[in-house]
Structure formats: structure tokens, C-alpha cells
Amino acid sequence: MKLAHHGRRVAAGLTLLLASLCAQAGMPYQDHVFEFKQPNGEKLRVHLDGNDYYAEQRTDDGSLVVYDAKKKGLCYAEVNAAGDDLVSTGVLATNAKLRSFATTNKQQQGLGAEARARKAKEKYQQMHGKAPEPAAATLSKMAAAPALAAVSGTVKGLTVIIDFPDLAGTITQAQVSSFLNDVPYTGFGNAQSVRGYFQTVSGNKLDYTNTVTRYYRAKNNKAYYTDNSLSSSVRSQELISEALNWLKTTGYDFSTLSVDANKQIRGLNFFYAGESDSAWSKGLWPHMGWLSNQFCSNGVCTGSYQITNMGNSMAIGTFSHESGHLIMGWPDLYDYDSSSQGSVASYCLMGFGGIGNQSKFRPTPPIGYFRYLVGWDTVTELNPAINASAPKGRLSHTSGSHALYRWSNPANQQEAFYIEAIHQSGQNLYQLGQGLAVWHVDPAGDNSNEWHPYVQMEHADGRRDPEYNVNRGDATDLYDGVTTRAFTDTLPNALASKGTNSKWWNGYASGLSVTNISPAAQTISFDVGATGDVYTGYLADKASVIQPSPYFLYAGGTLRINLSGPSTADFELKLEKWDGSAWQQVASSTSPTSTESITYTAANAYYRITVYSYSGAGNYTLTVQK
Structure with missing residues (x-):
């Protein structure tokens, strides 16, 4: 599909996200x-x-x-x-x-x-x-903050490798450079390098490379730095300062590195030999932080950094996640107090999408909303209250197309639903499932509040398992077009709180209706428009029901009728029109499943819809869009 770019909010969105959340970093x-x-x-x-x-x-x-x-x-x-x-x-x-x-x-x-x-x-x-700082606290700063440019082109980072007098590095400078920069790259079981990952997820708009130094030999044996009586920020920062001062004496030109608007190095990374040899958050425990004793050279200075151990092998997931913070300013999408798994969970690099047994070697992409914020994806606004020329009716989206759909809140345009297809191939190979994804974005949310996070994944199964700390996402979280074919004001469930539906966070209807979603594939089609009428009920074997009962008057136009029932039954659907003396069938859908759909161009008349069981029994949902 070809999407127009309605991006009048990109500058404000970038300012909000990058100016306020860049320090909210950590690794799950x-x-x-x-x-x-x-x-x-x-x-x-x-x-x-x-x-x-x-x-x-x-x-x-x-x-x-x-x-x-x-x-x-x-x-x-x-x-x-x-x-x-x-x-x-x-x-x-x-x-x-x-x-x-x-x-x-x-x-x-x-x-x-x-x-x-x-x-x-x-x-x-x-x-x-x-x-x-909660994202909402920065809303008042938006008018005064300058618009930030998209993160594209060439970004140059620095990676310093370190070993110790009593522990020499075993992974070579050339191996580290390949891990970060080579395209293609398959070392240590990775599917790509860090550079290759960001080229792919950005649609080749970002080329992030790293200069890798030769080994710096630390002043002290490793045990000095892994002192477990001290916080990880103490000896780690001492070691980092040592390494930077050494690098300065070699004549290295720090001005060749990419910096932010404050002349602070954007990609500052440190690898040290061996394992962490520390308890969590002690000694040399891997982490991202802010260098308190600022180092400056060649007109640029330090700010945030990441430091981690190399061990005997390296996977790109952690480095890519931390680069999401350092280079793009993306926040984490998991719950810092661990009372839940967040909402997006494993479906994004900034959640748990870079630490799985397979995804650590081929991380999942950042969600489409994050890609949009840094200028990698375009967006088409679907809400006609905001975009008078918004497309409607039958639409489609292709996974990896770098184009998204959005339905914004006219009363608060920072809040919106974003829609994209996810197919288990390419960079999405290790996603937990495939189908249509819906993200509910609200900067007033807080990821440590699982019931109103910054980004909520509208789980198709309606269970919100990650929020309840049941799992980190599963295969039923996407709308697969078979068991889950609709996202509306009442679907997957109509709960006023802790539900999964198209309501705004204030409880009011958004008007968004995504129905008749086609089965999971590279390209997924669906109907979009104002929320239709939804009817639910139970059918016994061979039983039938008229919805709405006994009939309804329709002034004319397109009727879209979608039925979803149990996989163990065969439910059918028919539409009838009153001709002045009797009911006449004008359309039907009778596939050998309980998933049926009718699209009918109707004249001004009385109509009724019959749902009946050809075989089997169970609950059904009927959605009627007029």
C-alpha cells in the first residue's frame, strides 16, 4: 500500500519523547x-x-x-x-x-x-x-523545546575494549569491530551485526557504526573493579574515566563522533574482558548510566554510557537495546518494579524483544510508533475528525513496509492507536506471533503503572497476560484473522477498566473500529471505520437468532456484517430484505467455519440478519457496520 504522511505532530512527539525520556534506560x-x-x-x-x-x-x-x-x-x-x-x-x-x-x-x-x-x-x-520523570510531566515543556531532527544518516559511536593485568582479552579487536559494523555478519551465532540490525529496522535510513579501539589495559587487576561492596556505578565509572583519559593520550580525535545538541557523545560503549564477576548492581555489573565525572576532549563531552562484559561470545540484543536509549532516546517498555511484564513485553526491542534465546541474536524491531518518532516510518491518520481525507473502508498493511496507520484523539492528539501488520519473517522472525498489532499510545501513561502504561499493546486475546505478570507475551496477542478478527469499542472485551478495546483512557469511545481482519500474512487487509453495532449470544446446535430483533430500517449504503463463532462449530450468516410482503434473502455467507462476512450495497428498506447453526454450539459475536 502507499500511505500519505500526515506528520504534523512528529516534531512535538520527538521533542516529548527524546527530551524527557532519554535517561530512562535499563536492561531487562x-x-x-x-x-x-x-x-x-x-x-x-x-x-x-x-x-x-x-x-x-x-x-x-x-x-x-x-x-x-x-x-x-x-x-x-x-x-x-x-x-x-x-x-x-x-x-x-x-x-x-x-x-x-x-x-x-x-x-x-x-x-x-x-x-x-x-x-x-x-x-x-x-x-x-x-x-x-513521568512523560506527562514534560508536556508543559513542549512549546519551549526545539524540534528534534529525525535520527537518520550516519551516526558514529565509540566502543572501548578493556582488559586487565591479570586477565587478557580473548575476543579480538577485529571480532568486536565485525560484531558492531560488518554487513553481512554471522559471528557468534548472530543473524546480523548491530549496524545491520539498525539498517534493517530503519529501512536503511540509519547507518550506525562504531570505532573500536585496541585494548586498554586497566591500571588494576580485575578484582579491584569487581568490588562487590560498592555500587556498579563506582568502580565502573573509575574504569571508564581511566580508559577515556588513556584514549586521549593516543591522540584519538573525539570530534569525529556523533553528538547531540549539547555536544555530548551519543554512542559511548565499553566492553571489558571476561565475565562480570559481580553480584547484581555491584562492582562491574553491566548497566547503562550517566558519567558523573564528565570527560571532555576536542570540543565534545561524555553523557550517558553503557558498559558490559564480553565473556566468551557476544549477542547483539543487549547492545541494540541500549543503543535504542543512547542513539534514539527510546524509553524502556517494561515495568521497573517488576510487578508486571509491561504491556508490549517481548513484541519490541525496548521491552524483552532482545533477550530471548533466539531474539538475542536477531532482535525484534522497535514498535512502529517508535520508528515513526525517529522518522523511519510514515503515518496515515485515519480519524476523519482530524484528517478530512482519511481513507476508510477496506485497507491493508504490509509487515515491514515502514508505513503505519493511526487513529488520534481529537481532544488530546498525543493519545492515539497505531496499527501495523507483523509477519514472522525477516527481522520479525522471532516474534511470538503474527497478525495485526494495535498499540495504544499515551505519553501521560507510566510503564510502572501496568493499567495505564505509556504504550499498551491491545492484546487480541483480551487477557492482558503481561500486565498480570502471567507471561511476557504469547502467540495470541495479535489479531490473526481467524480466532480474532475485530478490534472495536467492545472487542475483545468491553470492560471499562483493565479491558482491551478501542476506548480512550478516559473511558470515552474513540470511534475506531477494525473489523473483518484477514488471516495472518505478509499483507493483512481489514475494514476500518466508526464502531459498528455489536451483538453477542449463544447458539445451540441447529438453533438460529435474528439480530437485531425483529428488524432495522436502513437508509441505504454499504452494510458490513461480520460473524465470529467457535472453531468447533459451523455457524452461518444471512441478510434479508423486506419487499413489502415477505422477507427475501439478499446475501449470505456459508463457509464451513464459524467465521462469516457479508458486504452488501443496500437500498433504503427494512432488513434483518439471521445467525444460525449448521452444526455445533457456542458463543458468537456479530458486528454490523452501516
């Missing part, structure tokens, strides 16, 4: 397993779930552990009497010990949601020098 962990060397020499297996701001560490049997400075190791933990912190029991954890609750296949209970949220906020303050 999903059962991330690492080894920690205990004081007795045992290498303890630790499972980590959470992010840079709040995470829980557990042994193989589900026991909580925390670092104990007195014991100089990870000790079993328990919730304190106040219920607001995890405290050490003073007993060093071991791989050999099994706690009693492990026999019930349950993990030890951690902190409650309120305590997690408080600790996440405190950690954010520590890492960034300020409290997290």
Missing part, C-alpha cells in the same frame, strides 16, 4: 543465569529476574540471595519485618543446599509491589542523579 533480565564466586571458592549458580533498577537473585532451588558485605559473598535472604527490604541471613548460599519450599515447586516470596517500586525509584535516582 529474564532468568539470566550467571556464576558468582563465593568466598570459599564455590561458583554459585544465580538466576536473575528484573532490570537495572530492581531485580531478584535466586539459587537453583528458588532461594533468594543478597550480597552480604560482612561475609563477602551471596547469602540467603529473607524479607525484613517491615516488609520493605531483603536482608541477609548471614548464611552463605550454596549449590548443594535445597530449601524446604523447593519441594513445592514454588520460589521463595520476595518483596511486595509497593516495596519493589520504592527500591526501583531509589536505584534510578542513584544511577542517573535524579528521580524518574
Whole structure:
């Protein structure tokens, strides 16, 4: 399809997002397993779930552990009497010990949601020098802030590789450079390099490359920097400052790097040899932060950075996620206090789309809304209240086409629904499902409020599993055109709160109706328009019902009628017109399934619709657009 670009809000949207959220950065962990060397020499297996701001560490049997400075190791933990912190029991954890609750296949209970949220906020303050700022708080700044240019063209970053007097690097400078810059690239099992990833998801509008230094040999042995008694921002920043000052003495010209409007380096990255050798958030634990002791050279200075270990191999998912923060200014789309999995979950790079067993080597793209904000995708406005020439009726969208549809709120044009097709191929190969995706965007939302996030995925199954912390998304979250064929004011469900439908966040109807969605494919067709009349009910085997009963008067035009019923039954659909003396059938849909559709050009007359069971029984949904 060819979409016109109605982008009068792109400057405001970019300003809002990039000016206020660029510091909201972190990396999520999903059962991330690492080894920690205990004081007795045992290498303890630790499972980590959470992010840079709040995470829980557990042994193989589900026991909580925390670092104990007195014991100089990870000790079993328990919730304190106040219920607001995890405290050490003073007993060093071991791989050999099994706690009693492990026999019930349950993990030890951690902190409650309120305590997690408080600790996440405190950690954010520590890492960034300020409290997290909700997107809504920046709305008043928009008029004064300058419009930001799209993120396109060539962006040049810097990656400094570091080893230690007692641990030489095993991954070569050439290997790191290839990992970041080569096109094509398949090293370490990756499907592409970091550069190749951003070329693909931007439609070749962004060329992000990195200069990779030769190894800097740190001043001290690695154990000095992995001091677990200190926050990760202490020794990490000391090591970073060392490396930058060394690089300056080599004559490196920092002015060759891409900078932001404040002359701060946009892509500043550090890789160090070996593993992290640290507990979560301690020592050299990988993270993104703000360099408090600012370094300047050749007219440019440092700002945000990322630092991580190389280990024995490298996957591009984490680096790409952090580059989304550093280069594009995209925020995280997961819940910092870990009380939920966010809403977008694994369907976006800035959620969990870069850390799966497969997606860490071929990360999922950023959602279409984020691509639009940085100028990679165009948008067609569908709401006729905003765009008088908005297309309507039968539309289509092609996955990866870099063109989106949007339905904006006339009363608050920062709030909108964005629509795009996702097909499990190419960069989307490791998406959890395929079909039509609907994103509900509202900068007044907060990702730590799972019931009003910045970006809500309108899950086709209507369950909101990630918000309820059930999973990080699944194959039923997209409208597949078979089991889920409509997104309206009442579908998938009509709940006033915690529901999944086309209502605005204030509870008012948006008028958006997406119906008759075709089966999942590279290109998906659907009907769009004002919300139609929706009827639901139950049909027994061989039973029938008239909707609406007993008939309705229609002044003429196109009738679009869609039926969705159980996969275990065969429901049929027919439309009848009153000819003055009897009902005459004028259209029908009788496929061997319970998914039926009628489009009929109707004259001014009385009509009625009959839904009947050819075989089987179950619930049905009938949508009528006039």
C-alpha cells in the first residue's frame, strides 16, 4: 500500500519523547543465569529476574540471595519485618543446599509491589542523579523545546575494549569491530551485526557504526573493579574515566563522533574482558548510566554510557537495546518494579524483544510508533475528525513496509492507536506471533503503572497476560484473522477498566473500529471505520437468532456484517430484505467455519440478519457496520 504522511505532530512527539525520556534506560533480565564466586571458592549458580533498577537473585532451588558485605559473598535472604527490604541471613548460599519450599515447586516470596517500586525509584535516582520523570510531566515543556531532527544518516559511536593485568582479552579487536559494523555478519551465532540490525529496522535510513579501539589495559587487576561492596556505578565509572583519559593520550580525535545538541557523545560503549564477576548492581555489573565525572576532549563531552562484559561470545540484543536509549532516546517498555511484564513485553526491542534465546541474536524491531518518532516510518491518520481525507473502508498493511496507520484523539492528539501488520519473517522472525498489532499510545501513561502504561499493546486475546505478570507475551496477542478478527469499542472485551478495546483512557469511545481482519500474512487487509453495532449470544446446535430483533430500517449504503463463532462449530450468516410482503434473502455467507462476512450495497428498506447453526454450539459475536 502507499500511505500519505500526515506528520504534523512528529516534531512535538520527538521533542516529548527524546527530551524527557532519554535517561530512562535499563536492561531487562529474564532468568539470566550467571556464576558468582563465593568466598570459599564455590561458583554459585544465580538466576536473575528484573532490570537495572530492581531485580531478584535466586539459587537453583528458588532461594533468594543478597550480597552480604560482612561475609563477602551471596547469602540467603529473607524479607525484613517491615516488609520493605531483603536482608541477609548471614548464611552463605550454596549449590548443594535445597530449601524446604523447593519441594513445592514454588520460589521463595520476595518483596511486595509497593516495596519493589520504592527500591526501583531509589536505584534510578542513584544511577542517573535524579528521580524518574513521568512523560506527562514534560508536556508543559513542549512549546519551549526545539524540534528534534529525525535520527537518520550516519551516526558514529565509540566502543572501548578493556582488559586487565591479570586477565587478557580473548575476543579480538577485529571480532568486536565485525560484531558492531560488518554487513553481512554471522559471528557468534548472530543473524546480523548491530549496524545491520539498525539498517534493517530503519529501512536503511540509519547507518550506525562504531570505532573500536585496541585494548586498554586497566591500571588494576580485575578484582579491584569487581568490588562487590560498592555500587556498579563506582568502580565502573573509575574504569571508564581511566580508559577515556588513556584514549586521549593516543591522540584519538573525539570530534569525529556523533553528538547531540549539547555536544555530548551519543554512542559511548565499553566492553571489558571476561565475565562480570559481580553480584547484581555491584562492582562491574553491566548497566547503562550517566558519567558523573564528565570527560571532555576536542570540543565534545561524555553523557550517558553503557558498559558490559564480553565473556566468551557476544549477542547483539543487549547492545541494540541500549543503543535504542543512547542513539534514539527510546524509553524502556517494561515495568521497573517488576510487578508486571509491561504491556508490549517481548513484541519490541525496548521491552524483552532482545533477550530471548533466539531474539538475542536477531532482535525484534522497535514498535512502529517508535520508528515513526525517529522518522523511519510514515503515518496515515485515519480519524476523519482530524484528517478530512482519511481513507476508510477496506485497507491493508504490509509487515515491514515502514508505513503505519493511526487513529488520534481529537481532544488530546498525543493519545492515539497505531496499527501495523507483523509477519514472522525477516527481522520479525522471532516474534511470538503474527497478525495485526494495535498499540495504544499515551505519553501521560507510566510503564510502572501496568493499567495505564505509556504504550499498551491491545492484546487480541483480551487477557492482558503481561500486565498480570502471567507471561511476557504469547502467540495470541495479535489479531490473526481467524480466532480474532475485530478490534472495536467492545472487542475483545468491553470492560471499562483493565479491558482491551478501542476506548480512550478516559473511558470515552474513540470511534475506531477494525473489523473483518484477514488471516495472518505478509499483507493483512481489514475494514476500518466508526464502531459498528455489536451483538453477542449463544447458539445451540441447529438453533438460529435474528439480530437485531425483529428488524432495522436502513437508509441505504454499504452494510458490513461480520460473524465470529467457535472453531468447533459451523455457524452461518444471512441478510434479508423486506419487499413489502415477505422477507427475501439478499446475501449470505456459508463457509464451513464459524467465521462469516457479508458486504452488501443496500437500498433504503427494512432488513434483518439471521445467525444460525449448521452444526455445533457456542458463543458468537456479530458486528454490523452501516
